Amino acid sequence: MEEKKMSEEKKTVRAAERALDILLCFVSQPHLGLTEIAKQTQLNKSTVFRLLATLESKGFIKRDPETDKYQLGFRIWELAANIDQSHDPAILFLPEMESLRDELEETVSLYIRDGNERIRVQAVESKQAIRRVAPIGARMPLAVGASSKVLMAYTDPKVLEQVIQDPMWPMGVNKEVYQAQLKQIREEGYAISVEEREAGTAAVAVPIFNRRKQLIAALAVSGPVSRMSVQQMMQFVPNLVKAAEQMSKKIS
Amino acid sequence: MEEKKMSEEKKTVRAAERALDILLCFVSQPHLGLTEIAKQTQLNKSTVFRLLATLESKGFIKRDPETDKYQLGFRIWELAANIDQSHDPAILFLPEMESLRDELEETVSLYIRDGNERIRVQAVESKQAIRRVAPIGARMPLAVGASSKVLMAYTDPKVLEQVIQDPMWPMGVNKEVYQAQLKQIREEGYAISVEEREAGTAAVAVPIFNRRKQLIAALAVSGPVSRMSVQQMMQFVPNLVKAAEQMSKKIS
DNA sequence: TTTAATGTTTCATAGTATGAAACTCTGTTC
DNA sequence: GAACAGAGTTTCATACTATGAAACATTAAA
Numbered sequence: 356m357e358e359k360k361m362s363e364e365k366k367t368v369r370a371a372e373r374a375l376d377i378l379l380c381f382v383s384q385p386h387l388g389l390t391e392i393a394k395q396t397q398l399n400k401s402t403v404f405r406l407l408a409t410l411e412s413k414g415f416i417k418r419d420p421e422t423d424k425y426q427l428g429f430r431i432w433e434l435a436a437n438i439d440q441s442h443d444p445a446i447l448f449l450p451e452m453e454s455l456r457d458e459l460e461e462t463v464s465l466y467i468r469d470g471n472e473r474i475r476v477q478a479v480e481s482k483q484a485i486r487r488v489a490p491i492g493a494r495m496p497l498a499v500g501a502s503s504k505v506l507m508a509y510t511d512p513k514v515l516e517q518v519i520q521d522p523m524w525p526m527g528v529n530k531e532v533y534q535a536q537l538k539q540i541r542e543e544g545y546a547i548s549v550e551e552r553e554a555g556t557a558a559v560a561v562p563i564f565n566r567r568k569q570l571i572a573a574l575a576v577s578g579p580v581s582r583m584s585v586q587q588m589m590q591f592v593p594n595l596v597k598a599a600e601q602m603s604k605k606i607s
Numbered sequence: 608m609e610e611k612k613m614s615e616e617k618k619t620v621r622a623a624e625r626a627l628d629i630l631l632c633f634v635s636q637p638h639l640g641l642t643e644i645a646k647q648t649q650l651n652k653s654t655v656f657r658l659l660a661t662l663e664s665k666g667f668i669k670r671d672p673e674t675d676k677y678q679l680g681f682r683i684w685e686l687a688a689n690i691d692q693s694h695d696p697a698i699l700f701l702p703e704m705e706s707l708r709d710e711l712e713e714t715v716s717l718y719i720r721d722g723n724e725r726i727r728v729q730a731v732e733s734k735q736a737i738r739r740v741a742p743i744g745a746r747m748p749l750a751v752g753a754s755s756k757v758l759m760a761y762t763d764p765k766v767l768e769q770v771i772q773d774p775m776w777p778m779g780v781n782k783e784v785y786q787a788q789l790k791q792i793r794e795e796g797y798a799i800s801v802e803e804r805e806a807g808t809a810a811v812a813v814p815i816f817n818r819r820k821q822l823i824a825a826l827a828v829s830g831p832v833s834r835m836s837v838q839q840m841m842q843f844v845p846n847l848v849k850a851a852e853q854m855s856k857k858i859s
Numbered sequence: 860t861t862t863a864a865t866g867t868t869t870c871a872t873a874g875t876a877t878g879a880a881a882c883t884c885t886g887t888t889c
Numbered sequence: 890g891a892a893c894a895g896a897g898t899t900t901c902a903t904a905c906t907a908t909g910a911a912a913c914a915t916t917a918a919a
Binding site: 368369370388389390400401404423 | 895896897898899900906907
């Protein structure tokens with residue numbers, strides 16, 4: 356008799372979930388042994404063994420004949436090569452992002468929401484010596500930062516309910532205050548953050564919509580607080596908005 | 608009461624297998640609906656629905672907000688970016704392959720065995736107007752072609768047993784004759800095929816070994832039969848062998 | 860208003876996935 | 890060279906998960 360977990364909504368398949376978890380172990384380390392994987396995923400060795408056999412039989416992983424360790428297989432390539440890039444903001448918007456970077460001389464990033472996280476799917480860095488460094492592919496909580504707020508402002512409110520549970524959620528910020536902020540962002544069309552997620556860094560972000568006015572991504576300019584006063588960032592807004600509009604037109 | 612399938616050796620996890628099958632649907636088509644996937648994989652709609660939910664929750668696929676269809680997600684990128692390339696023949700051997708192409712002026716391909724198939728993991732095409740076109744990533748049966756024979760010659764004989772079941776297996780070629788061919792290939796160190804797999808095309812292939820004399824891949828030169836007489840191909844062999852030896856040294 | 864074609868949910872049941880433990884194999888330590 | 894440690898592999902009874910049929914919801918076409 357298990358306790359009934361609250362608001363647990365899962366219609367997912369456990370075995371498949373675990374197989375995918377195993378695959379994800381390889382994002383940080385390219386070579387892994389069975390026992391290592393079992394430890395990381397908290398799964399029984401037998402379970403890992405069978406799932407590895409499954410993944411191997413389908414070509415998603417292979418064993419290095421030298422070391423006998425497991426590594427990612429060719430099927431991953433095959434899939435990656437077939438990702439539809441014609442709608443992929445990360446590729447589509449690169450030219451506009453580069454123009455914007457050249458105009459403002461600060462790092463420009465593109466974020467999308469993925470569940471209760473955001474992902475930096477594209478970035479072009481400022482050419483200045485002191486600059487915001489922005490690794491592509493990085494995942495961050497959806498709780499704080501200018502881009503997070505933009506993404507939240509145009510996202511189903513029930514996501515907010517979940518995000519509030521996030522350990523990154525800033526203590527003391529209550530829902531009503533935050534919702535008021537989101538409302539303001541919707542009215543003004545941009546969000547600003549100063550040292551919210553990372554010390555020394557400030558950012559200003561705007562939404563990118565498709566033709567149907569659905570949110571696609573958040574476009575952000577970020578840099579050191581020394582160069583990014585609130586006043587300065589507000590001067591950036593028109594450039595950001597213009598770029599976002601151009602991007603919108605590119606989306607089918 | 609099911610009939611006992613003969614020599615069925617599976618210690619794989621069905622649910623995981625099915626999830627991966629679903630992923631593989633996307634290699635040919637980038638956008639797919641649930642029903643389409645169910646049809647292709649021969650799975651029940653409910654099953655597909657749940658597995659799709661699982662794949663989506665882990666970020667392996669996402670839904671296009673426009674069309675509501677499914678497509679591959681960001682996690683695939685993430686994984687692909689982390690494939691260990693330092694041991695990957697496809698990248699490691701490219702320089703040698705280019706040199707060989709320039710020497711022989713014909714298309715050079717690199718194949719590895721994957722189960723009962725071979726995959727063209729790398730290729731550099733001839734610069735001539737009439738040339739063998741060789742898409743990277745293509746999968747072909749392990750039954751016919753010079754590269755297949757090379758791969759088979761140095762592979763566990765029980766793979767041959769399975770390959771003989773392959774519908775591509777040339778009728779009339781019996782096992783003993785084929786095994787004698789493989790023996791000859793092991794003695795001479797190369798294999799030749801003329802219009803075996805594809806009309807108008809001939810090829811000559813050699814094995815690439817690692818330091819422990821284990822087979823890594825097959826290196827092949829292919830072109831139109833008009834330029835690739837058996838005599839001509841035999842003159843290519845020393846170049847191929849030399850390239851293969853250089854490649855062997857590159858493997859740790 | 861039908862009809863058809865999606866995607867989604869429910870539910871009883873079959874049978875699969877599971878973990879503990881036993882076992883093998885290789886290499887290390889004393 | 891015996892004992893040990895650590896990897897990977899196999900076995901097996903059992904619990905519980907994954908499953909498919911069918912009903913349902915939603916939207917688009919006729």
